[in-house]
Amino acid sequence: MTELKETKPVIDVRNTSKVFNIPTPGFEREYIAAVDQVSLKLYDKPAQIVSLVGESGSGKTTLARMMLGLTPPTKGEILYRGTRIQDLKKDAWWDFRRNVQPIFQDPFGIYNPFYRVDRALDMTIKNFDLASSKDEAVEIKSEALRAVDLRPDDVVGRYPHQLSGGQCQRVMLARTLLLQPKIIVADEPVSMIDVAVRMLFLNTLLDFRDKYNISSLMITHDLATAYYMGGPMIVLCFGRAVESGDIVQLLDKPSHPYTQQLLKAIPSPDPTQRWETRANVKITDRPLTREGSKCVYVERCPHAMDVCRQQRPPDFMIDEGHYTACFLHRDKPERSAVGL
């Protein structure tokens, strides 16, 4: 990862945690840290695609919601151009709303079924004053649709149920393109669309990076998708960032046992190379309460040591820019400053 010290990150997540209160029978309270002291930075110059990978329940979506300002962090802070998201004043808030755009998982859930899909585009043009006349509005709308590989005739005037999931999802991309944001936060954008059209969506995100200089945070559970997108990657495990670094570097030398397990579990698209090892994951032991004083993966880890139960592992540097939070690598230098 090329880290330019001069450029400031657009979004700076600093040691952020989100703790939820779980209802339990009786008076005792249980807490769960959905996101546990995660740090990450998103830059717009140069544009990059950062992947956030983890299983369900690892806090990916909670982190995304915090970055979009939809829910405040419990601890730590998330800065947008140097200001906490919660403290943004009117103009700065609109600037944030314009420059940080979400794409959600369910392409059908985000549209009102009673309205035509292009209303999403019309409202955007209206709310952000993007066009001065009706003709211009139609013009920029068509342009945005063409940029995401859609023919305006196929989409304009249609209702959500008349479009495929892939088309709906790309209309959302067209909407974000109208605004020319700095950052797109895409939460599992391809998990609900078909394999065949998945590539079109991913390619559009790549085009956004290369042609329009738009950075993305790509949240996914699929390491192969993340690899296709390239760029830096963060592996989340039960709310903690256990490994981070450039994706090629990281997948070349996966250092955290969790990442290794994740890699092994991916079915390979080659019937001559099937799984040789048995999965050793006990599905039953899902750590609910997460204590700060030990490694989150210790219950499932094949290399668990005493120290893992006593202390939270700090980040150790495997290579330049490649960090892992695992005591197996305690001979490596420890990272002092937080940040990706």
Place this chain on the structure above:
Amino acid sequence: MMNAQVMTRKQRQTTDDSERLLDISGLKIWYRTTRGNAQAVDGVDLLIKRNEIFGLAGESGCGKTTLARGILGMTKLPGFVESGEAVYYTRVSDTSFVGSDLLTMPARQIRQMRWQHLSYIPQGAMNVLSPVTRIEKQILDAMFEHSDMSKEEARARMYECLEMVGLEPTVAKMYPHELSGGMKQRVTIAAAISLKPGLIIADEPTTALDVNVQQVILQEMKDIASQMGLTLIYVTHDMAVHAEMADRLGIMYAGLIVEVAPVIETFKEPLHPYTRGLISSIPVIGGDRERMVGIPGNAPSPLDWPSGCRFHPRCPKVMDVCRGTAPPMLEVAPGHLVACHLYPTPISGAAPFAEER
């Protein structure tokens, strides 16, 4: 459709009786809509062999689920079976088998068949469990419904099945909300195998699960299938899962099976352009990061399939003949059937059927 039926007859000749488990021919399942019939499954011919894992792949809306449910006689209005048959062969003695058509069977009889012979693991299986009933009761009720086991027998068998899928006996006393997604999935598998069926149809059973859990479930299903000697029809759009699981793979597009082959063949040498598209759009870890194209265009509507070959509007190798004539399903290599005009000549020995056509 003639060709397709010819093909089935041919398959019948090449496969001896003991291998044959389910013989589907000319199966059409349509849905009545206000704008005409949606021809979701439109002439499927398929032969499922005993003790195999048959993978069924295709994008959403191609009729996979309709086909899977149709075989089990679970087609509900507005869906209806337009024509065709699905003959299931039961073993009556060591050498003789009796076939019966699942689609024309009276409701009473198919109720007897279900669970004892045919089981189904539905899509989103974690949501099929009743939230207000203990796991134990849900499994036992189904067992009593479909067999005349005594209470003790059924209970013993239930614990046996829970153990087979790697669950603790204590799970039986729990409610679904106390279990994780993977555990609920295992419960449905345990229920599906409880009466030792001959055929299980699993419809996207691991789609909503994490990769780690998916691996566990897939490996377990494979073990159980080989231990119990049962046949598994595995429906999913995930080609990588098929590569891991299947013995033979059928590719479905627009209500038709377009390619059937042993899975190794399919991945080594996919013939149909659609299959090629599917395989080439799986992102792979490692190697050069090339821009992949996927399959451009959208899946056609079952209300109005394209003329000729249904894939022609999206096909990169489209020819004039594709627009007008539907390609017949031909055996172009041993065990490798494909319906595409690019491969017009069947292997020798399959010729007589051209005459019949």
